[in-house]
Amino acid sequence: MEIIFALAIGVLSGSGVWLLLRPRTFQVIMGLSLLAYAINLFIFAMGRLAIDRAPILDPGDVPDPTLYADPVPQALVLTAIVISFATTALLLVVILASRGLTGTDHVDGREGEA
């Protein structure tokens, strides 16, 4: 599982970086979305992979942290997902406004080479 997880993050971040370096605004926003997945999974991976051990306790349970998946990266990623939605929305509006103002969807606001 670990190797698949690692490869998945590799593919996501590679695709994300490739799109990030493209000239069109839409490509960049897609690239950022993919990078966001990759980074969220990356942070999540810092707590290692655990199956059927959701960090949800019942009052009678022994609160032994080794029995549960690490809740800290999960809490970090949860807010990161929401924030990345907010930044995507902001970026989208900025590129739409830039397209309206400059007449192009090039990231520099004017047509460069390709």
Added chain:
Amino acid sequence: MSLVLIVLLPFLGSLVAAFLPSNARNAEAWLAGIVAVTCTGLVLNLYPEVTSGEVVRHVIPWLPQFGLNFHLRMDGYAWLFALLVSFMGALVVLYARYYMSAADPVPRFFSFLLAFMGAMVGMVLSGNLIQLVVFWELTSLTSFMLIAYWYHLSEARHGARTALTVTAMGGLCLLGGVLMLGEVAGGYELDRVLAAGDQIRAHPWYPAILILVLLGALTKSAQFPFHFWLPHAMAAPTPVSAYLHSATMVKAGVFLLARLWPVLSGTDLWFWILCLAGLSSLLLGGFAAIFQRDMKGVLAYSTISHLGLITLLLGMNTRLALVAAVFHMMNHATFKASLFMAAGIVDHGTGTRDLQRLSGLSRAMPITATLALVAAAAMAGVPLLNGFLSKEMFFAETMFAGEGPAIRIGLPAMATIAGMFSVAYSLRLIHQVFFGPLAEDLPRVPHEPTRGMLLPSALLVLACLLVGIFPGYTVGPFLRTATQAILGEQTPTYSLAVWHGLTLPLVMSFVALLGGFIIYLLLYLHRRRSHGHAPLLNRFDGGRTFDVVIIRLIRAAGLARRTIASRRLQSQLLMIVGIAFVAAALVAWSGDVHWGAAQLSPVDPIFALLWVVGGACAIGAAVQAKYHRLAALIMVGGTGLITCLTFAWFSAPDLALTQITVEVVTVVLILLGLRWLPRRIEMNDARRQTLRAKARRVRDGIIAVAVGGGMATLVFAVLSRPRMVDLSRFFVEHSLPQAGGGNVVNVILVDFRAFDTFGEITVVGIVALTVYALLRRFRPAIESVGLPRAQREDGARGTQYVPDPTELLPQGYMMVPAVLVRMLLPMAGLISVFFLLRGHNLPGGGFIGGLVLATAVIVQYMVGGAIWVEARTRIQPLYWIASGLLAAGTAGTIAWFAGRTFLTSLTLDLDLPLIGAIHLSSTLWFDIGVYMLVVGATVLMLVALAHQSLRSYRRPGAVAQSTDIRMDSRVASETQEAH
């Protein structure tokens, strides 16, 4: 308390002065004068305590755990300086009232002057070295502002820049030195540092500390080789020159040297650096002063020379020399400030300060001439004036400064020569300006100024005389108090008397007087006309070196910007990614990277298959994002779903729920945005085929593969290592007992780290408002204004759907889904509340619940259309955002009323009849805040974007057939204006 007032009053006055009207010259002067006089009174009032050897203190704790307190401390030495600063401030304010013309914007002047006074007093009274450096830098900044007061003059700007660069760099060095000093002494309190003198001198850091502190002091006191900023600073208004650049600020350097004298002095290094710097400044300053054309130039170079004398005295490592140094600091302040005032009066009365043009002014302005004559005589060291006393002490000290014939004979000889220079330039100043025939061609007719302008100068000259004639009765007690504060028990005995018998210093004094007279006579006979530059010294002009260095720096910065920086986003991103990759690769290469030893879990083929799909989607999106946006968006959504499944797979139900709801709203959002992007067709894009474009794609591909490979390696390296539970232990163990919640992730969000979450939702709210605000002024590109193709074709066939808000259900294609989503809304609302309420113990919470409700609302819009939906119910996202923040905030502040810190959770257990036991917690209230904010923010962003299409919707249906794009855009902008 009065210590705090002494420091605070000038700053308060500065604030008030800044807001007075710009022509309120009198009000400003009264304000500044009252502040200065009050401060003087407060300082004088403390004299009885100080003179008994007591140290007056006021400590305000700031960061006591780091040894940082706001510490004001006044001993005899600080008292003397505080008196000098405040009293001189009062005189200068009075003088400035008459000096500044009605056209000058006086609030700025008095505001900065008062701020300077506060900073200087604060520096003098600092009982903490770091605090001292802060005030020290403040004096540099206010000095910058005051030199640049007439900022329309290029020399004012240049002088201000030079002064700030030199003194602020010195200040930085001083900060470094002080930090090391505090480290060695074990604290930054002045008392502790003063007590640790032996320890500091024996420490291996001592040379570094000394050099850094001396760099600070010598730059501030304009000592060779940093002296060049002071003559440029003469572009300031004359009151500023009198106050900052002769009496007080330039004394800060020597003040500090004397302050730290018990700690740093006594070593050879101290002796050599200070003696060389001081002697060079003394001789070069004096020599250069003889040849200046500008009156203020003479005074500036003479200030350098006299400060050099003080530095030299401090460097001699004898206690008597220290006494002489402190004495001369005071004497120099009195006569030099009064001379500056005289120069200002001459400038004011005649319109020029040029020594070549001025002549014979004693006929037109006799009082000024007399005052200047006495002050200049004090500067030259004529007996019965204060300058004579300290200069004689200086001559006496030079004879005992060190061993060896070079020092024993050389130093007194050099001192005598410097004395001759001093006599020569004083003589020249007075003779050329006030004697000879009255100059005819002056810009203004010379006249005596008002009494207010003469009074400060006269008081200072009176002080010169009194001190000079009755030193023991006037300055004696103060000087003793001050030196005792520095030297304590070891204060030497000395006698302040005019006549000590026919001693060698007296002979030296007379030789200097005679020699100076002869030098001036020779100059006068041989070269009546001076070009304003000192011979021989031009090559060693530090100012020119400074300018060259600055110009080179600016050029280098420009070159660096042109070669490294780019305005193109792609290059910038490339650099960020590249640097991040190189940094990570360096760490991996230099460190010991290997796989960990943890047991790997067996591969599940279904999971592998999931990620085959996920990876294919990601790569597909990367390939298609340019020409097939919709396809790319769908594939990114697919990747998101696989990510969501991955979270669910690996025991993160909260993340899975959040991810899937966010995924939905993200896709809807971007779908709404697609309409405003230009069409792009693969066939006719010729630029794609150029060699450069291909090469760039290959390069980016290589980078992408490298980054992806690096990330995969990194993740695997982590995953193959055993897990650390140190951090999670606390949260898992305390979740139930302390926060009463079983869902640890939710408990972290709303309880343990609620403050982070509070900040987070605030950011989301701000982003939503920003999106809303940006869209209010949205101007689409012209070709995107018309209806989209599908709607146009509908219109052509006559099947176009025109929304009718009065209908019971939206007609058209969407009628059946509309029925369904209407039924869905209450269900979705219920589920969202369910997720919200159960979140503390089971997967769910405010974020997830809020996103569920927001999705349900958006679906209404998508199916029914905005007009139809908003004709029925209207969700007011702005109110939801505000209420959400308010709820979260009150959940936090309510803890205050229970005497707890912000956002501490409070619980309330009630036992109500019929309902039974109820457990209420403020964290639920906080989570409700999160819920409402997420609903509001999400809906606001989506609806605001969706409404952009509505703007063109409201036009008559005919627009669909219209081919006149220009017309369209005009109508569109009108509808926007109307919106």
